[in-house]
Amino acid sequence: MISGPILALDGVSKSYGDVLAIDDVSLNIAVGEVFALIGENGAGKSTIVKMMSGEIAPSRGTIRVLGEKVAFSSPRDALARGISVVHQHYALVPDFTVAENFALGTAPLGRLDRSALNRRIRTLAASVGVEIDPDALVGSLDVAGQQKIEILKALAREPRFLILDEPAAVLSPEDADRLFLAIERIRRQGISVVLVTHRLADVFRICDRVAVMRMGRLVVEGDVTNFAPEDLISLMMTGERGAALPSQPCARAATATAARGDTPVLQVRDLELHRANGSVAVRSMSFDLAAGEILAVAGVEGNGQTELVRSIAGLERQACGSIGFSALEGELSSHSPQALRQAGLAHVPEDRIHDGIVLTQSLAENLLLGHLHHPAFVRKGVIRRDSVVRQTTQVIQDYGIRTTGPMQPIGRLSGGNQQKLVLAREFMNDPCLLLAAHPSRGLDIRTSALVQGLLIEHRDRGAAILLVSADLDEIWAIADRVIVLSDTRMHGPVPIHETTRQEVGAWMAGH
């Protein structure tokens, strides 16, 4: 029997040029424990994960697996020692089917036995309690679907040590429950789990120990039972226990109907939406969205939320029905996405890596995307570098983005910090219609509160906001009305104060 830690970091540091991403961190993870790694955006959680999984090498310090010093030169070495990772940004091949993604790296080089592979995937999925189609193209799945594949793929390797980097952020409450049950089960088999998360509820629910990171350093490490939620929040934000915390946004106090106009900004009638694979996502939905209100779209992901947002953003065309946007004549789909943006539509996409940013370009260039028609940034077709850089610097300050400066390629930022820039860009120039798909996904508590505050601010200014969220807490905190999509149907819209979480939960479950 093994007594020592299964994995130990000993004085590990990682620097990127001048940036010290990880500063002298030591951690021990015992056999069969669930270990929470928490911290604000850019604290260094993913960097720790990448060092544990062999993706990057520490600049200093050593990593031990079962007491033995290791120097992983690639993920292959870590996998060989039974270390399996679910990445924050999925490592999936979009052009491959689910089954092919499973086979990658594990199947022998010879002929693929597809039927055996499919059977194995179905069994595994059934054991966790989810349903997946092994022949579906991964690129056609929404982010929640891809997240499930990524998790199952890691489980399929039968790891001794499983690392999950923000796995539950995009999952529906039911799927998150299933994930936690699966974690419980493998923990009983003596498998260790590291869980990176921004949701403190998860920490208290399934974790044994917790480590708090802040600005690349380990602030504290200990048994979960030794901490109260407020302690952890305070430790993440300030590095100390018992500091005064900024207050949460208080939506209900704001005058919800102050700027609310009579003419709807968005008019959706008899909309029928199809998924990429041709199946019907929503059979018929109609609603109005007025200026000065936040309409939330709740529901288990994959029930048409993705298609709804993309149709309104002009990125795909609805199967039937009509969408009207008060700022433009006629049917919305007759206008290009560019025309829509110029008319005041803004879109925070659910898949930020693919639809939100260009990883290799700088923060400034990414901020410019979609604002190329704006005279403040582009004059006579020439980019006004100074003003773009100035604006980006301002945004970095306002949102507290952790970066070396406006010219750093955005791909180098932590996931949450990338999201902040997307939000800043979309909030810029005061849009009259804002589509926000999971805007606070992957954000730390402080920034989530900031974003929710901004949404309220823009609503009170008179913007119409369509908020897609899987988080009922968020919906109850800021939305005015809610609709639920489930099983090709739309429930609602109902004003938040005329419904209950129980009712919305029942709709989500399809009752």
Place this chain on the structure above:
Amino acid sequence: MDQVVVVAAIASGIRFAMPILFAALGETVSEKAGVLNVGIEGIMLIGAFLAVLISVQTGSPWVGLLAAIAGGIALGLLHGWMVVVLKVDQIVSGIALVVLGAGLSGFGYRLALDGGAVRVPGFRQLDLGLLSHLPVVGPVLFSQHFLAYVGIALAFALGFMLRRTGLGLTIRAVGETPEAAAAAGIEIDRVRLCCAAFGGSLAGIGGAFLSTAQLAGFVENMVSGRGFIALACVVFSRWRPVGALFAALAFGIADAAQVRMQALYPDIPYQAFIILPFVIALLAMTMPGGAARGPAQLGRPFRRG
């Protein structure tokens, strides 16, 4: 044209297609893994030269073929080392390879063979007995060079490999989403180097076929654009080996036909016929679907972290 001429044109068209086919098959595998090699023309020249040189010296065309393969692997690895390890731009390295191949083969030819004509020991014709005496199908299907059958079989085998095996899956993932493949435990650079070497070896065989099976002897720059036609075949076939087979056959038959048409229509300048296969290549590329998307990371180096 009567039947005899047509049959002869098709039969020799298949022969003309083989150098292109081998090169295109190798390039398909290499590009699937993300390594673009525009220098296969140069590798084919080296292959053609080595095959002639070594088979003359040893008296065996088979040893010559092996030498061409070895030369192809060496140049494929050189390209791989440049673009995969040193991360040199793939187009630049490929063009350097064209120049290098042309220079080395021409220089070696003058040095080793005095630039003169040599008698190249031929491959023994494959004897398929009665089959080869059948009308039409006899000369077209059953009188080909042994390597031609290898090439055709290889097209189907590689098609199967890429689509249906774990190896193919690995290669495709490396060309599509190397980050994901690396996370799955695949060594990206190693796979790319191997595929570049494989591509080089097949380009070497293509060159050897040209100088020892299709023709008998080496002439400077004798590949004359076939390497580039092979690149076009890869794109036109949408990176599918069996598609590359048909594309290569189309070019080969067009090439064989133009040679015969030169004789049939002496009034028309012969250059008009020579460009025929290239015109077909250009037209084919403009056809719908011809511009389909290749491997997403084609031509891009993989950097960790």
